[in-house]
Amino acid sequence: MTVTDFSSALHAAFDAPDPREAVNRIKNVVANELSQTDARATVKKTDFFNHSFAPDLVLSWPNERERFVFLKSDTRPNILRDDVEAIRKHDPIVFVLDPVVENPLITDETGPPVRSDDTLLADARGMEVLIHSRHAEPVVGLASSAVLQGGRGLLTAREAETMASSVAAGFNGAQHLDTASTAAAVTEISGHFDQRRTSRLLRFLGAVWVGSGGAVSNFPGEQDVTGDLDGTALEFLLELPPIEDYEFWRRIGRPLTLESISQLRVDSDSENLQYLVGSNLDVLHARACRILERQQELGESETSEFRWNIEREMLSLRGSRSITYFAAKVDELKVDAQEGDGISLQELLRRAEQRRIPISELELATPTRTVSYATVNRDDVAHDEELLKLSRTFSSTAYVQSAVASLFGSRPLVCDFPSRTGKGRTTAKFPLGAFAPTALSLLTSLTTGEQEALARVTRHYVEEQRQAALFSIDAIPTRQVSGSAPNLPSDRNEIEP
Structure with missing residues (x-):
C-alpha cells in the first residue's frame, strides 16, 4: 500500500455511513499498514477510538512486551503535544492519520523542556518509507520491526529515509569494515530506539563486523556489542540475499546451539541457512535423530541433494527420499516414527x-x-x-x-x-x-x-x-577408523558418556 493508497483507503473508511463501521475500517487500514511494517507483529483492535487514555490498537510479539497504538487525526502541534503528554507514560506509538508537518515534541526556548522517553510519534508516510525500503534493502526489515517494538521520537518520511539509508549503509559498512558508515549507523540507531532495541541492533551490526573479520575492540561506538545475536536478528540475517562466505558464517555461528537454531523461523529455501549450518557442523551437537520417508512434492526437481531446513521446531536434513530430524534430547524429537521391520x-x-x-x-x-x-x-x-x-x-x-x-x-x-x-x-x-x-x-x-x-x-x-x-x-585420536572424520577439539566441550 502506497501513501496514496493509504490516503484513499482512509478517506473511504471515513466516508462509511455507519460511524461504528467507519471506526472499524479506519483501524483495519492502520492495522494493515503496521503489519506490512513488521509481519511478525500481531495487531489487535480494541473497543475504543481516539480515546485519551485507552489505545485503539495493541501490538504484540512472542516473548516481547505489548505496545499500545493511539490513533490521532488532529495534527495541530499544541493538540498533539497535549495528547502525547497524556499517554506518554505507556511509551506508546502515536499514529497520526494525516502527515505531520511540524514536530510537536520540540518546544521553543521559552517553553518547558520536552521529557525524554520512548514514545514514538509516526505518520503513514514514515511507515510507508520503511515498508518500501525493506523491499529494496531487506536488512531494513530489522529496523522496521524494531521501530514498532521500541522506536522513539518522530518518524515522518524524512526521518524514515535517514534511518533506512543509514541502517543499510551500516550493514554494508560492517561487512566491509568501513568505520565511517558503521559509526553513522550506530549514531542513528542510538537516537531512535529504546535501550533494548538499540542493544539488539548494535549487536547485529557488531556480529556482522566480527563475522567479516573485524576486531570487537575496533567496532565504532561505546556500546557493548559482545552479546550473542537474538533470534529475530539472526532470522533477518538468514533472509538476506546469499552471503557466500564460509568464514563469515563460521564466526557468526560459533556461539549457536542446536536448540537456538531450532527455534528460528526461516524460509525453507534459505541459502544462508545452508551456509550457517554447514560452516558450524563441529559446534552444533545432537543426541538424537529420527528418519522419515518422504515423497517428492509436485513440481519438485529430481535431485539427490540434501538441504538443511527448520520445521516443527527442529533442524532437519531433507533429501529426495527422506528427511532426518535432529534434537538435543530424545524427548524433543517431535515426529512420530514410521515403524517397520529391522534389517538383515x-x-x-x-x-x-x-x-x-x-x-x-x-x-x-x-x-x-x-x-x-x-x-x-x-x-x-x-x-x-x-x-x-x-x-x-x-x-x-x-x-x-x-x-x-x-x-x-x-x-x-x-x-x-x-x-x-x-x-x-x-x-x-x-x-x-x-x-x-x-x-x-x-x-x-x-x-x-x-x-x-x-x-x-x-x-x-x-x-x-x-x-x-x-x-x-x-x-588426532590414537584410535581412528579409516574413512571416518577425525575427532578434533571444537570450540566447546564435548559431553562424554
Whole structure:
C-alpha cells in the first residue's frame, strides 16, 4: 500500500455511513499498514477510538512486551503535544492519520523542556518509507520491526529515509569494515530506539563486523556489542540475499546451539541457512535423530541433494527420499516414527562397511526369539566368525532390531532400525558433521548419488578436520577408523558418556 493508497483507503473508511463501521475500517487500514511494517507483529483492535487514555490498537510479539497504538487525526502541534503528554507514560506509538508537518515534541526556548522517553510519534508516510525500503534493502526489515517494538521520537518520511539509508549503509559498512558508515549507523540507531532495541541492533551490526573479520575492540561506538545475536536478528540475517562466505558464517555461528537454531523461523529455501549450518557442523551437537520417508512434492526437481531446513521446531536434513530430524534430547524429537521391520545382518554389515563404522553390539530377532551379541571391549563385531555362524542358525526371518556404533572410539550411538531412530547412550552427544552421515548411512540404504550428496553437505566439517590435522598431530585420536572424520577439539566441550 502506497501513501496514496493509504490516503484513499482512509478517506473511504471515513466516508462509511455507519460511524461504528467507519471506526472499524479506519483501524483495519492502520492495522494493515503496521503489519506490512513488521509481519511478525500481531495487531489487535480494541473497543475504543481516539480515546485519551485507552489505545485503539495493541501490538504484540512472542516473548516481547505489548505496545499500545493511539490513533490521532488532529495534527495541530499544541493538540498533539497535549495528547502525547497524556499517554506518554505507556511509551506508546502515536499514529497520526494525516502527515505531520511540524514536530510537536520540540518546544521553543521559552517553553518547558520536552521529557525524554520512548514514545514514538509516526505518520503513514514514515511507515510507508520503511515498508518500501525493506523491499529494496531487506536488512531494513530489522529496523522496521524494531521501530514498532521500541522506536522513539518522530518518524515522518524524512526521518524514515535517514534511518533506512543509514541502517543499510551500516550493514554494508560492517561487512566491509568501513568505520565511517558503521559509526553513522550506530549514531542513528542510538537516537531512535529504546535501550533494548538499540542493544539488539548494535549487536547485529557488531556480529556482522566480527563475522567479516573485524576486531570487537575496533567496532565504532561505546556500546557493548559482545552479546550473542537474538533470534529475530539472526532470522533477518538468514533472509538476506546469499552471503557466500564460509568464514563469515563460521564466526557468526560459533556461539549457536542446536536448540537456538531450532527455534528460528526461516524460509525453507534459505541459502544462508545452508551456509550457517554447514560452516558450524563441529559446534552444533545432537543426541538424537529420527528418519522419515518422504515423497517428492509436485513440481519438485529430481535431485539427490540434501538441504538443511527448520520445521516443527527442529533442524532437519531433507533429501529426495527422506528427511532426518535432529534434537538435543530424545524427548524433543517431535515426529512420530514410521515403524517397520529391522534389517538383515548382511545389510547392516554392508552399510557399516561402506563408512568403516565399528559396531560393538547388536540385537537379532525372529518372531519367536531374540539374541543379543556384544563384545567386552567395544571391538568391531562386523567380522566375528562366531556372529556369522550364529546368524546362519536363524531363519531368513531374522532381523537386526538395534545396533550400537562407536563414534570417536568411545561414544556409543544406539540405532533402532524399526523406528529408524538414532540416539546417544546415556548423555552422549555428537557433532552434526559426524552424526548426520553416520546415522543416515546406518539407518537407511543410500544410493551412490546420495552418498556423494551427503559428503557435499557435510564437506566443511571434513575439510576443517583435515586442515587442522595437517598442523596438529596431537589433535588426532590414537584410535581412528579409516574413512571416518577425525575427532578434533571444537570450540566447546564435548559431553562424554
